[in-house]
Amino acid sequence: MRPSVTELEVHDIRFPTSEQLDGSDAMNPDPDYSAAYVVLRTDAEEGTASEGTAFGGTACEGYGFVFTIGRGNDVTAAAIRSLRPHVVGRPVPLTAADLAALHRELTHDSQLRWLGPEKGVMHMAAGAVVNAAWDLAARYAAKPLWRFLAEMSPEELVELVDFRYLSDALSRDEALAILRAAEPGRAERAARLRERGYPAYTTSPGWLGYSDEKMVKLAQEAVADGFGQIKLKVGADLDEDLRRLRLAREAVGPDVRIAVDANQRWDVAEAVRWMSALAPYDPHWIEEPTSPDDVLAHAAIRAGQPVRVATGEHVANRVVFKQLLQAGAVDFVQIDAARVAGVNENLAILLLAAKYGRPVCPHAGGVGLCELVQHLAMFDFVAVSGSWDDRVIEYVDHLHEHFADPVVIEAGRYRAPTAPGFSARMYPESIAAYRYPDGPEWRTRLARQPAQGPSAPEPSAHEPSAPEPSVRQEDHQ
Amino acid sequence: MRPSVTELEVHDIRFPTSEQLDGSDAMNPDPDYSAAYVVLRTDAEEGTASEGTAFGGTACEGYGFVFTIGRGNDVTAAAIRSLRPHVVGRPVPLTAADLAALHRELTHDSQLRWLGPEKGVMHMAAGAVVNAAWDLAARYAAKPLWRFLAEMSPEELVELVDFRYLSDALSRDEALAILRAAEPGRAERAARLRERGYPAYTTSPGWLGYSDEKMVKLAQEAVADGFGQIKLKVGADLDEDLRRLRLAREAVGPDVRIAVDANQRWDVAEAVRWMSALAPYDPHWIEEPTSPDDVLAHAAIRAGQPVRVATGEHVANRVVFKQLLQAGAVDFVQIDAARVAGVNENLAILLLAAKYGRPVCPHAGGVGLCELVQHLAMFDFVAVSGSWDDRVIEYVDHLHEHFADPVVIEAGRYRAPTAPGFSARMYPESIAAYRYPDGPEWRTRLARQPAQGPSAPEPSAHEPSAPEPSVRQEDHQ
Secondary structure, eight states: OOOBEEEEEEEEEEOOGGGGTTTOOSSOSSOOOEEEEEEEEESOOTTOSTTSOOSTTSOOEEEEEEEEOSTTHHHHHHHHHTTHHHHTTSBOOOSHHHHHHHHHHHHHOHHHHTTOSSOHHHHHHHHHHHHHHHHHHHHHTTSBHHHHHHTSOHHHHHHTOOOTTTTTTOOHHHHHHHHHHHSTTHHHHHHHHHHHOEEEEEEEEEOTTSOHHHHHHHHHHHHHTTOSEEEEEOOSOHHHHHHHHHHHHHHHOTTSEEEEEOTTOOOHHHHHHHHHHHGGGOEEEEEOOSOTTOHHHHHHHHHHSSSOEEEOTTOOSHHHHHHHHHTTOOSEEOOOTTTSSHHHHHHHHHHHHHHHTOOBOOOOOTTTHHHHHHHHHHHIIIIISOOOTTOOEEEOOSSGGGBSSOOOEETTEEOOOOSSBOSOOBOHHHHHHHBTTTSHHHHHHHHTSOOOOTTOOSOOTTSTTOOOOSSOGGGOO | OOOBEEEEEEEEEEOOGGGGTTTOOSSOSSOOOEEEEEEEEEOOOTTOSTTSOTTTTSOOEEEEEEEEOSTTHHHHHHHHHTTHHHHTTSBOOOSHHHHHHHHHHHHOOHHHHTTOSSOHHHHHHHHHHHHHHHHHHHHHTTSBHHHHHHTSOHHHHHHTOOOTTTTTTOOHHHHHHHHHHHSTTHHHHHHHHHHHOEEEEEEEEEOTTSOHHHHHHHHHHHHHTTOSEEEEEOOSOHHHHHHHHHHHHHHHOTTSEEEEEOTTOOOHHHHHHHHHHHGGGOEEEEEOOSOTTOHHHHHHHHHHSSSOEEEOTTOOSHHHHHHHHHTTOOSEEOOOTTTSSHHHHHHHHHHHHHHHTOOBOOOOOTTTHHHHHHHHHHHIIIIISOOOTTOOEEEOOSSGGGBSSOOOEETTEEOOOOSSBOSOOBOHHHHHHHBTTTSHHHHHHHHTSOOOOTTOOSOOTTSTTOOOOSSOGGGOO
16 A cells, blocks of 8 residues: 655754854844754655665654744744645655645645745745655655656656746756756766765855954865855945955965855945955855845846856745846856755756756755755756856855754765755754754743743843844844 | 833634635635734723824724735734734834834844745735734824825835835935925825725626626626726636627726736736737736736736736735836736735835836735725825826725725725724624634534644645645646
């Protein structure tokens, strides 16, 4: 009898990263990196996997998550729970056709679609469940996800994509042609990937909250560790950015690429002015110069100053990526594994980027984003774009210790994962410790704060002990 | 002592409208019109209002809501609850400055902003709370919202707007100039508005689920009732649309405008082909021809066929509206009162439309959207665009009976509201009856369905009794 999904579990996991200023940038001064984490349980048992006993006697499960930065993680968890009726009782999705059907059902529930459409909390929730299903299917097949995908036929892969709203830029036939063109080289590239790993860059030195000394030290360490590219956060103060970029350039020398990231801080004129000023230090790209919704502004910024433009981590869906490419608004396409509707929508975006000849340089960091997105970049290399030229996956050295199959970085490159699945599984001990608000790590912290009603464990913005407003008042205009 | 907000209450209210096919269209075959309804309670008492005892001895409250079409209304309610710490304990917002500060705090909480940014569930939740605060402030001032707004100075009004990401299209000074130019005529237009009412059109005849006979009868009744414009849903089948549009045109004659609405059904080429075919019946506009995120596609559709283009009810925020105007992608700007971040963001959109000389024709219908948006259109007429030429507010005759201050339509026009507030208050009896899942209207219905776990009262898509998938499989490509 074919196994079924028996349960969809959701956990609100938060890490108190704001205490260290890890992850601080011009728009996000105090993130608590968090995950609305989903577990798909099944009645599949050991030995039903196609390649034997990969599961150590336990039932086969699938894992996925939405990454958030703290407050609102519960809202995302509620959105994932609302998808339960679409999943529980369903046969375990095993094939491309199953995974295509699940993706369509989750993104085309007309009542839930109203809450986006195809954007924000509800769309990210669909993505977490879709990704958990992919994790499950790849575990069941006893293959790492990148390989599970890269062994599908071009015909199977195009069936995974929802081409609605894409046809003015990419037809099903064009997508098929891209995939077929990459097919002959798959085995050779997979071997090269296993041998060499995929190029990475690191953002660890560049958070705004770090001192100059800490930034310089971390930048030098990054180069010593083999990274050919680092990234600095900018956008709060131009004089400070000039100083920090100069120090970083002196620390790493002329041959290491330094990307900069404004985290949506600017309007068009401000972005052009700021990046014209930073240009002498040769920034590799300017990332998120303005609103991720603003295709026309990205095009204007790209045309108005000399530094190449990157965006994507907050781009809501394939329709906006399509327009960024159509309008010539971006040089680098920064997919995120957990913002769009999962593997299927990211496949659409990989195909669009290939059509327009733009390199995909994934966003990562946060909680588990490196673990997930490495699979998509490696699949892109093996079976879509067929290239890693000008391509790098972001790497941040945070929170990997909570994952059962953490990324492995060697000499500035991601090793190709070999464990089955999407590398999405967190340790049960981490889930228990960091569950919000009842895990021990939070019970202690929340006990120090003024009492709130049981339904509102959040710190109140109106209590004397509350943190500063997250964006300074003078920046609102 | 200045009164404070003492509580933020949220109710999940759903109406089983899918049973009548009211509201059915090419993308939304079975909506259950719903509201995630918020009540701001205060310790303000009778007599503290500036114009005397408007509140009949009860405490002053404010009401707002997110409109949804059923499933997921609980997710939106959770998002509203997550905003509670920003509101409870806060002094009651009374002035433009207070309302500007609240809007900024709700939309700039960096942790919650991550869930959009500025789009989807979290953004709509912020809008519901912002609107409830406006309702509260207008009630406190004992003025209908349109008048409360239209009596603010241009300087107060521009302070309400978040100009971030707008400056390449609209500066604060340009906005101020628009508002100042409209100032001299305010009193005359307000008097004209009170006398004549604001022009409306009706969608009641046009739902896809209605028979030809019902559609023709309702169209003729609409004309007899004084409407100069009706709207038909299209997009599921071209031959049917041609037949229905021909019948409607015969029923209403050549002088009544017939708009058509595809509810995001098409890609560019399909929209051009379809509307070229319908053009001989002289449709007044094609509404939502494609994805609301797709600025470039709207521009291509507008250029590719002769019918004017309208969109906006699902446009996520001011940044996308800005681009639709910059790209020359729309002829009519269809604001919605409950999708963006409330009155403040809609003011930004009204100013953008005025800058680009495009008429604002609000989306309404659903639950209470007519009640809310009439205030914004009337304020636009009095104090922003200064015109009602080419402008109409949508009207649908659904669910008004649940509101304490329902819209009044006479001879195809909205009467100017006179009751204090934003017309957002629902009757407690309606809330009690239609609360999901525990109100009596739902307890009865849910008892007829197969048992679900207590956390999942939704009908499962995998039970034999489940409805058809909401978008047909053959439409997914």
